[in-house]
Amino acid sequence: MKPRSTYDICLLSHSCGGLRLVDIPRQTHYPIFSLGCPYTDSFLPNSCPWEAHLAEHTFEGFTPELVDFLEDLMDHNNREWFHEHKDLYEVDVRGPALSFIRAIKPHLHELSPHFLASDKKVGGSLMRIHRDVRFGKNKKPYKTNVGIQFRHDMGKDIHAPGFYVHISPSSSFVGVGMWRPDGPTLRKVRDAIVEYTEDWLAVRDDPTFTEYFRLDGDSLKRAPRGFDKDHECIDDLKRKSFIALQELDEEELYEDDFVEKVMASFWASAPFMQFLCKAIGVAF
Numbered sequence: 001m002k003p004r005s006t007y008d009i010c011l012l013s014h015s016c017g018g019l020r021l022v023d024i025p026r027q028t029h030y031p032i033f034s035l036g037c038p039y040t041d042s043f044l045p046n047s048c049p050w051e052a053h054l055a056e057h058t059f060e061g062f063t064p065e066l067v068d069f070l071e072d073l074m075d076h077n078n079r080e081w082f083h084e085h086k087d088l089y090e091v092d093v094r095g096p097a098l099s100f101i102r103a104i105k106p107h108l109h110e111l112s113p114h115f116l117a118s119d120k121k122v123g124g125s126l127m128r129i130h131r132d133v134r135f136g137k138n139k140k141p142y143k144t145n146v147g148i149q150f151r152h153d154m155g156k157d158i159h160a161p162g163f164y165v166h167i168s169p170s171s172s173f174v175g176v177g178m179w180r181p182d183g184p185t186l187r188k189v190r191d192a193i194v195e196y197t198e199d200w201l202a203v204r205d206d207p208t209f210t211e212y213f214r215l216d217g218d219s220l221k222r223a224p225r226g227f228d229k230d231h232e233c234i235d236d237l238k239r240k241s242f243i244a245l246q247e248l249d250e251e252e253l254y255e256d257d258f259v260e261k262v263m264a265s266f267w268a269s270a271p272f273m274q275f276l277c278k279a280i281g282v283a284f
Contacts (some may be wrong), residue, residue, distance in 0.1 A: 003131055045272060059103035060256040062167070067250065070144050071169045077140040094126065100165075100259065101125045107263045108150060108163070111270060114283050115144040115163055125149055144168060154282045159185045161242075161276040162243045163266055172253060174262060176213070176269040177243035178276060185280055190227060190237050192279035197233060203271045204236070209244075212268040217241030242276055 031252070071091050082089070098119045105117035118124035127147035133139045145168035152160035159182050164175035178185070194201045203209065219238040223229035227237050246265050252258065270284075277284040 021238045025117055059096075059100050059259050061258045062090065062096050062100070062253045064254065066096060066167065066253075067169050068144070069093055070146070070167075070198070073142055074144045074169065077142055077144065079141055082142055084085060089129070093129075093146060094121070097126050097148060098124075101148060103259050104262060106146065107259065108266065111263070111266055112273075114277075115151050116155075117150050126150075134263055152277070152282060158280065158282070160280065160282050161273050163269075163273075165252060165262060167248075172248040172250065174212075174246040174248065174265045174268070175243055176273055178240070179217070179241050179243050185238070188281070189242055189276060189279045190224060192275070193236055194231065195235050200233060200236070200275060208268050209272055210245050212265050213244035213272075214246075215239075215243070216245045217243050244272060 002180050018040050065088075069085070069088055072085070098121070101117050101119045101124070103121075108115055116125065119126075122128075125148050127143075127149060129143050129146075131138070131141060131143050133141060145166060146163040148167075150163040152162055154160045155162060159178060161176070161178050166175060178189070180190070205217070215236075218240045219235070220240065222238075223231075223234055224237060228234070231237060238275075252261060255261070274284040
């Protein structure tokens with residue numbers, strides 16, 4: 001693609017019917033696969049259009065009190081203790097988490113309008129702290145982590161990719177992709193890898209993506225039925241999930257540029273997420 005003076009064009013497909021054009025200062029670029037989109041070459045820059053607006057956010061990072069609360073909850077995971085300390089949960093955990101969601105919402109929309117950032121206390125992006133103890137052996141009533149999910153707007157109807165932030169005393173990370181999709185959805189991703197192998201390899205092995213993320217999740221021991229066991233991407237075809245994780249240091253949670261850091265990770269994952277979206281037939 002020939003640059004226009006000091007700018008290149010970033011093309012991101014939001015639906016089968018249209019493209020968004022953004023002029024961006026020329027930086028290092030890498031390809032995004034097409035999968036039948038009405039364009040052949042697309043680029044995602046290291047310098048992203050949301051950077052000029054990030055100063056508007058008011059979130060100044062989480063505080064150590066959030067992790068302290070989760071550690072105490074690990075030691076006192078019962079309803080009596082939680083109800084006695086519910087005010088601390090609201091001030092140190094839920095309040096800051098909802099503030100983070102509000103701060104990141106416009107910047108996530110800049111990346112893609114199809115992923116939802118909702119600061120509703122119930123049914124929004126912040127996952128419930130209450131565990132469903134009806135069927136599992138673990139009967140402890142509360143989760144000891146903060147989970148923040150930014151679901152695809154088609155997520156209620158199909159198993160679609162999403163963005164995720166996980167905070168716990170033992171491990172915090174940014175996650176992207178699809179965790180344990182159902183059989184038909186998993187088949188679509190595997191079929192896309194076979195049909196568009198070069199595009200998948202470009203996304204999977206892109207230096208910017210691998211600088212931030214590593215692929216994770218369980219895999220089959222043998223090739224899935226109907227797929228060549230000698231395919232060059234057989235290790236990927238065996239995957240039960242298509243997720244990528246970026247570990248976070250606890251100190252990063254407390255920094256006032258945490259929104260910027262998470263958004264930088266989300267942008268780095270955009271080609272991977274776009275591949276998954278196009279593979280299952282939803283807009284990015």
